[in-house]
Structure formats: structure tokens, C-alpha cells
Amino acid sequence: MKLEGQVRIPSGCAIAAVISKEGSRMSGEMITNAMKPMHDRSNGLGGGFAGYGIYPEYKDFYAMHFFFNDRAARKDCEVFLKERFEIVQSERIKTRKIPAITDEPVIWRYFLSPLKSVLTSMQMDEKEFVANTIVKINTEFKGSYVFSSGKNMGAFKAVGFPEDVGEFYRLEEYEGYSWTAHGRYPTNTPGWWGGAHPFTILDYSIVHNGEISSYDANRRFIEMFGYKCNLQTDTEVIAYIMDYLLRVQKLTLEEAAEVIAAPFWSTIADKSESERKKLTYLRTVYSSLLITGPFSIVFGFNGGLMALNDRLKLRSMVVGEKNDKVFIASEEAAIRVMEPDVSKIYAPAGGEPVIVRLKEGTF
Amino acid sequence: MFIDVSDLDYKELNDSIRDSIDCTLTNCCGQRFIAAGMSNKSITINGVPGNALGAYLNGATITVNANAQDAVGDTMNDGTIIIHGSIGDAAGYAMRGGKMFIRDNAGYRAGIHMKQYKEKIPLIVIGGTAGSFLGEYQAGGVIVVLGLGTQSQHIVGNFPCTGMHGGKMFLRGNCNNIKFPRQVSAKPANTDDLAEIRKYVSEYCELFGCNANEIMDSPFTVVTPDSKNPYKQMYVAN
Numbered sequence: 001m002k003l004e005g006q007v008r009i010p011s012g013c014a015i016a017a018v019i020s021k022e023g024s025r026m027s028g029e030m031i032t033n034a035m036k037p038m039h040d041r042s043n044g045l046g047g048g049f050a051g052y053g054i055y056p057e058y059k060d061f062y063a064m065h066f067f068f069n070d071r072a073a074r075k076d077c078e079v080f081l082k083e084r085f086e087i088v089q090s091e092r093i094k095t096r097k098i099p100a101i102t103d104e105p106v107i108w109r110y111f112l113s114p115l116k117s118v119l120t121s122m123q124m125d126e127k128e129f130v131a132n133t134i135v136k137i138n139t140e141f142k143g144s145y146v147f148s149s150g151k152n153m154g155a156f157k158a159v160g161f162p163e164d165v166g167e168f169y170r171l172e173e174y175e176g177y178s179w180t181a182h183g184r185y186p187t188n189t190p191g192w193w194g195g196a197h198p199f200t201i202l203d204y205s206i207v208h209n210g211e212i213s214s215y216d217a218n219r220r221f222i223e224m225f226g227y228k229c230n231l232q233t234d235t236e237v238i239a240y241i242m243d244y245l246l247r248v249q250k251l252t253l254e255e256a257a258e259v260i261a262a263p264f265w266s267t268i269a270d271k272s273e274s275e276r277k278k279l280t281y282l283r284t285v286y287s288s289l290l291i292t293g294p295f296s297i298v299f300g301f302n303g304g305l306m307a308l309n310d311r312l313k314l315r316s317m318v319v320g321e322k323n324d325k326v327f328i329a330s331e332e333a334a335i336r337v338m339e340p341d342v343s344k345i346y347a348p349a350g351g352e353p354v355i356v357r358l359k360e361g362t363f
Numbered sequence: 364m365f366i367d368v369s370d371l372d373y374k375e376l377n378d379s380i381r382d383s384i385d386c387t388l389t390n391c392c393g394q395r396f397i398a399a400g401m402s403n404k405s406i407t408i409n410g411v412p413g414n415a416l417g418a419y420l421n422g423a424t425i426t427v428n429a430n431a432q433d434a435v436g437d438t439m440n441d442g443t444i445i446i447h448g449s450i451g452d453a454a455g456y457a458m459r460g461g462k463m464f465i466r467d468n469a470g471y472r473a474g475i476h477m478k479q480y481k482e483k484i485p486l487i488v489i490g491g492t493a494g495s496f497l498g499e500y501q502a503g504g505v506i507v508v509l510g511l512g513t514q515s516q517h518i519v520g521n522f523p524c525t526g527m528h529g530g531k532m533f534l535r536g537n538c539n540n541i542k543f544p545r546q547v548s549a550k551p552a553n554t555d556d557l558a559e560i561r562k563y564v565s566e567y568c569e570l571f572g573c574n575a576n577e578i579m580d581s582p583f584t585v586v587t588p589d590s591k592n593p594y595k596q597m598y599v600a601n
Contacts, residue, residue, distance in 0.1 A: 037393030037413070040373075267521065313471045313495065316433050316452050331432050332451075333393025333411050345430065347451065347470050349520065350495065 013185050013197075013209035014041035014162070015317075016329040017298040018338055019178035019305050023362030024324070025053060028171025030338050031179040035162040037333040038183060041209075046184025046196035047165035048157025050205040050300050051176035055152050061088050061111040062130055065148035065155060067193050068106040073143030080141070084133055085112040093156075093169070100164035105193060109154075127202055127247060132226070134201065139228045145194045150203025153302060157182075157196035165196075177358065178305055180298045182207035186233075195231050199239040203302040206242065208235040209330055210295030210315050221288035241289050242299055253299075253306050257353035259286040261311045298328055304357035313350030320345040326356045365389055373397065373413070380406060388412075393432070398423055402442065414451075417444050420461060433470070436463050439485070445570055449491070458485040458504060466571045467491040467512070471520070472499050477530060479503025488567050495520030501588075502529040507563050509535045509578060516540055524586055532586040533560050535578070543586065552583035 016034045020026060028051055035047070055063050062085075068074040081087060089111040095104065114126055122129060134146045148155035153176075156169040162183040166172075182197035198205040212218070212234040219229045219237050225248065227240040238260070245256040255278075262283045268276055283290070294314030299306040307328045309317050320327040320335040320342035327335040327342060335342055348354050364383045368376050369390035376394050380386060384404060388397070391410030398406050399415065402422030411429050420439040430448035437456045444463045452470040455463050460483040468491035475496070477485050485504035493508050497519045510518030518536060524547045533552065534541070543549050552560060560583055561575065568575040 040395060313452065316470070318451070331393055331413065332430055333413060333432065336392055336411055345449075347494070350471065 014038035014183035014330045014334070015181065015207045015209050015296060015298055016327075016334045016338075017178065017180040017207070017300070017305055017307070018325060018327050019356050019358075020325050021356065021359050021362075022324040023053070023177045023358050025175035025177055026179065028166060028169075028174050028176070028179060031181045032163055032166030032171055034329060034334040034338045035166070035181055035183055037337060038329070038331055039161060039163070041185060041330060042161055042183030043185045044161050045159055045186050046157070046182070047160050047162030048155060048182050048184075048196045048198050048207070049162075049166060049169070049171060050148075050153060050155045050180045050198040050200065050207070051171070051174050052153045052179070052203075052300060052302060053177040054154055054174045055111070058089065058111045059152040061113050062149055062151055063154050064110045064112055064134075064146055065093065066106075066108045066110070067145045067147060068108060069143030070106065073141070074106055074108060077137060077141050077144040080137070081110065081112065084118050084129075085110075085114055087111075088113055094173075095168050096170050098164060098168055101158055101160045101168040104158065104168075131201055131243065131247075135226065135228050138230050147194060148200050148205075150200065150205075150302065153203050153205070153300070155198045155200050155205055157193065157198065159193055159196065177362075178300065180205060180207045180300045180305065182209075195233050197235055198300070199233075199235045201239050201243045202247070203300075204239060204243055204246070205300040206235055206239045206297055207300075208238060208295055208297045209317075210234075210297075210310065211293055212238070212291050212295055213293035214291050217288055218291060238291065238295075238297060241291070245286070245289070246301075253355050254353060255282060257306070257308050257351070258282050259289050260291045261308055261351040261353075262290050263311060263351060296330065304355065306356075307348065307354040309348060309350045309352070311351035316347070318345060318347050319354050324359075326354075328354070368394060368410075380404070391429075398425055417442070420444065422461075430467075436461070439463075440483075447571070452494070455485065455487045455504075458487070459483055460485050462486045462566075463488070464567055464570055465489045465491075469493045469497075469508075472496045474501055474504065474506045475499045477501050477504035477506070479530060486563065488563050490567060490571065492517070493519045493523075495522050496525055497523040498527050498530070498532050498586075499524075500526040500528070501532070504530045505533070505563070506530070507533045507560065507567075509564070509567070511573070511578070524588075527586075527588045529588060533563075534584045534586065535581050536584065537582045538584040547586050547588050549584050549586045552585050556585050557583065 093107045093109045158165045197207045215234045222240045245251045268279045295310045296315040296317040318332045321344040322339045322342045364386045368388045373394045373396045387407040389409045393413040395413035400419040404423040406425050408427045414433045416435045418437040420442040422441045424443045426445045431450045433451035434453045440460045442461045446465045449467040450465045454473040457476045469489045471494035488507045565575045
């Protein structure tokens with residue numbers, strides 16, 4: 001079989017998310033259940049979740065989740081990891097055998113601390129070093145794939161329907177202050193474990209419903225900065241774009257949203273002078289990072305979430321609120337599963353980011 | 364007849380509606396295609412129905428006591444859909460007959476590609492506000508937006524009537540702040556228009572219990588296409 005990255009077929013999908021602004025921790029069961037009424041948006045070729053705040057006992061270490069084709073690939077990769085990191089913990093990620101999920105690779109988790117001596121000799125800051133390591137593994141180590149690498153967060157993904165993937169990874173045993181979820185209907189690639197969402201780099205994660213038509217333009221630009229799009233799936237490039245804009249270029253989340261879902265020139269023309277200047281600047285400098293085509297995404301990071309639609313709003317997305325919790329989903333039904341009595345429910349406009357952060361002091 | 368649909372998928376759900384005459388669905392949560400293609404029935408839904416509610420509807424009446432999701436009344440031909448709440452995107456997509464009344468707000472692209480033929484003139488009445496691209500490629504039928512219960516100056520979002528080349532739109536207010544594309548003309552409603560609007564508003568008020576005279580005590584704007592330049596290339600010249 002040809003793997004993801006070797007074949008391109010020209011996505012309908014389902015996304016959902018929840019966050020507690022107080023930082024209270026919720027088990028992964030709620031977000032798994034939220035995916036059930038949206039079952040028909042996926043086709044069983046991918047489901048996944050990201051949980052934040054799930055590893056408090058290891059919060060100072062990079063939690064790296066791996067798919068390995070076999071034991072040999074793991075051993076080979078471990079030799080490389082040991083050259084760069086202190087391995088604080090190394091374990092198989094606990095899963096549950098269920099008929100709906102088959103052909104699983106070796107699924108492994110490491111908690112890692114970068115070796116100071118290597119950092120010094122490479123003259124890199126820590127995050128740059130970790131990002132660089134991930135790109136290196138995913139590009140050069142056959143049979144090894146890092147699918148999660150942030151601190152105190154983790155992605156869990158597989159080929160299957162999302163509600164089955166949640167059961168497979170025993171998400172009810174994890175507790176996080178925020179969760180994102182995805183059900184996949186792959187349209188460009190055949191659907192492999194690594195190609196399921198969320199896509200992550202460091203603590204950033206993306207779940208995406210849509211089909212971006214600017215993929216190649218975005219990819220060509222972002223690959224100039226050391227990223228490598230290995231999977232030909234459009235969501236991967238969004239994760240790297242966000243990392244580049246936020247971590248490297250130090251833009252705010254609002255500014256990053258204005259880059260990837262930039263308003264039309266005609267809309268910019270109607271803004272106040274200072275707004276117009278800023279928006280013109282962002283559209284001009286980062287024109288290659290404008291994402292066109294339909295998308296609704298939830299972007300997760302340590303301490304919060306951002307939901308965003310494409311500027312034409314070609315995919316649906318609904319936001320609900322209740323007390324300190326904010327819910328986001330492709331369909332209101334999913335929100336009603338998480339909170340039947342949701343107090344406020346609305347659909348953000350295209351290109352209008354919804355940014356939710358933990359209360360100060362809770363994170 | 365009450366049908367608890369909590370454990371039914373859309374196929375079983377529609378089978379049980381077909382087996383009944385009038386029914387009330389309880390515990391609905393996201394099932395798609397409810398009442399697709401059905402006629403001669405009255406269906407009440409408690410809970411949030413899924414996408415494509417009443418697609419190809421052919422005469423049945425659907426009342427939803429909650430919000431509804433996307434693509435309600437897709438290609439519906441006849442019948443009535445009443446939403447006691449708001450509605451998602453693409454309501455009345457390619458609608459070709461029948462009526463839809465939405466108490467609150469509509470999402471993006473309400474009435475996209477509505478059409479009409481002879482006596483088949485579809486109608487969408489939106490009590491609150493409508494999102495961007497209202498009446499995109501509208502080819503026929505009537506869309507009414509009342510803007511009730513909103514503080515916002517804009518009762519419709521950006522780019523209304525993009526590609527509109529048939530039908531009519533009635534918007535409450537003078538709409539000075541709304542930017543329309545070049546191929547449509549927006550004018551104050553005349554006496555005949557107001558009489559037509561009153562008919563729709565009265566029906567809305569009967570359903571949702573409000574005062575038609577108060578709603579009509581406002582200017583209205585009528586938008587119709589100029590026949591000369593029907594296709595503006597919005598998506599290219601951006």
C-alpha cells in the first residue's frame with residue numbers, strides 16, 4: 001500500500017472542542033461523546049484528539065508521542081533521541097483492544113528533557129531545538145513518526161471513527177482543562193494514522209474541517225523556514241504556519257488570524273486608518289500565508305484555544321458558553337451533547353477569531 | 364404521536380415518521396435529513412435537528428422548538444418550515460417552493476440560489492439578522508429580513524445579493540449602510556411592496572406572537588436585480 005505523502009486524492013470533517021477558563025480538568029469522555037452525533041461527517045479513515053493539562057506530573061518535560069512501524073524502528077530512533085535528550089520516562093501508550101480499530105503501529109510516549117550541552121553547542125533555543133528534532137525524525141527516520149511533542153499536552157489519533165479512537169486511547173482516564181477533537185473524511189490522501197488530526201508541533205495543535213486550495217503556495221513559503229510538509233495533507237501546513245507566525249515571528253493570535261484569514265481588500269478599505277494600515281501590512285508581508293478555500297479550525301495551545309473560519313465561511317462552526325466553559329463544534333448538536341443547557345450559542349463570522357484563554361493565575 | 368428519537372439514526376427516524384401521520388420527535392440531537400421529501404404531514408421537533416432538515420420537502424409542515432443547523436430546506440419544493448430559534452448556514456439552499464419562517468437569526472448564505480417558476484415562489488422570512496452572502500446567486504423567490512431584537516446597525520452581513528439575478532429581497536430599514544453589488548438596485552418600498560410585506564409579516568407574527576403594526580412602522584428597502592449585468596465576478600476580483 002502507498003502511504004500518506006505518496007498519493008494525493010483531492011475534505012468534509014467534524015471538529016469539536018471544550019475549554020474550562022477556570023482550568024478545571026475534564027476527562028476525555030465528554031469530548032469523545034460530542035463526536036457521536038456528527039458521526040456521518042467522517043468516514044472512518046481518521047479520528048483524533050488533543051488534551052491540554054493532561055500530564056501535570058511531567059509538566060516540565062516534552063511529551064513526545066510516536067508511531068513506530070516496528071520495534072527496530074523504535075530502537076533506531078531511541079539511539080538518536082538519547083544523543084539529544086535525557087529520557088525521563090519511556091512507555092507504551094495504553095490502548096484498549098476494540099474491533100473498530102485495527103492495524104495499530106507501535107504507539108509510544110517519551111517524556112524528554114533536552115541535553116543542555118547539545119543545546120549550547122547547537123546554539124539554539126530549546127523550542128527551536130525540539131521543533132528541529134521533530135522535523136528531522138519525521139523526514140529522515142523511516143518507520144518513525146512524532147505526532148505530539150508539547151509540554152503537558154498530548155495528541156491521540158488513529159484510523160477509525162473519532163468515538164472509537166477515544167475509546168481505543170482510553171481518553172476517559174486522562175483529565176485536561178481543554179480538549180479538541182476531529183473526525184476525518186480524507187479527500188486528498190488515503191488515510192494513515194499519522195495523517196489523522198490533530199496535527200501538532202510543540203504545544204500547538206490543529207484540527208481542521210475543510211480543504212485549503214492554497215496548500216502548495218503555503219507549503220512552498222513555509223518550507224523556506226526549515227519546516228517540511230511530509231504528508232501532503234493541508235492541515236499539516238496550517239500547524240507549521242501557526243508555529244512560524246506565533247513562535248518565530250512573535251505575532252499575536254489576532255494578528256495570525258488576520259494573516260491566514262485576511263479580510264478582502266474591499267473590507268479593509270472600509271476600516272479605520274490604523275486598522276487599515278495594520279491589515280494592509282499583514283496582507284502584504286505575509287501574502288503567501290493567506291489560506292484560501294474552505295476551513296474551520298480549532299487551534300490549541302498551552303493555556304487556550306482559538307477557533308477560526310475562512311473569510312467566506314465555507315464551513316460551519318458554532319460556539320456555545322456555559323459558566324466558565326466554552327464549547328466549539330461543527331454542529332450545535334455536538335455542543336448540546338457536552339452541555340444540554342448551554343446558555344449562549346452563536347456562529348462567529350468568517351475570519352473572526354474566537355480566542356479563549358485560561359484565567360490569569362490558573363495557568 | 365410522540366417518537367423518542369434519541370437512539371435512532373436518520374434512516375430509522377425517517378421510517379418512523381413515514382409510518383405516522385402527525386408526530387412530535389423528542390430528544391432530537393443532530394440527526395440529518397429529517398422529513399426529507401415528505402408531504403401531507405405535520406412534524407414537531409424538540410431538540411436540535413441535524414443538517415438538511417426538510418431537504419426536498421414536498422408539502423409537509425415542520426416546526427422546530429430549538430435552533431436548526433445547516434442547509435435547512437435544501438431544494439424544498441412545497442410545505443412550511445418554522446424555526447423557533449436561529450438557523451445555521453445555507454438555509455433554503457436552491458429552494459423552489461414553500462415557506463420558511465425563522466424567528467431569530469440566519470447564518471451565512473441564506474436563500475442561496477433560490478429560484479421560482481410560475482406559481483412556485485419560495486419565501487424565507489428571517490425575524491432577526493442574516494449573515495453574509497444573503498441571497499447569493501438568488502434566481503427567484505422572496506427573502507424578508509426584519510432585524511428584530513438586534514442592536515446592530517447591520518441587519519445583514521457583508522456581500523448581500525452577490526450574483527443575484529432574480530427574485531426579490533425586502534429588508535427592514537433604509538439600508539443606507541449596506542453595500543450592495545452593482546447589478547442590483549435597492550429602493551424604498553412603495554405602497555404595493557408594503558402591502559406584500561405586510562402579508563409576510565402578519566404570518567410571521569401569527570406564528571411567533573408579535574405585533575405586526577409595530578414591525579411595519581418602519582421604512583423597508585426592496586432589492587431587485589438589474590437584468591443587464593447579472594454575474595458579478597466576486598470570487599475572482601477580490
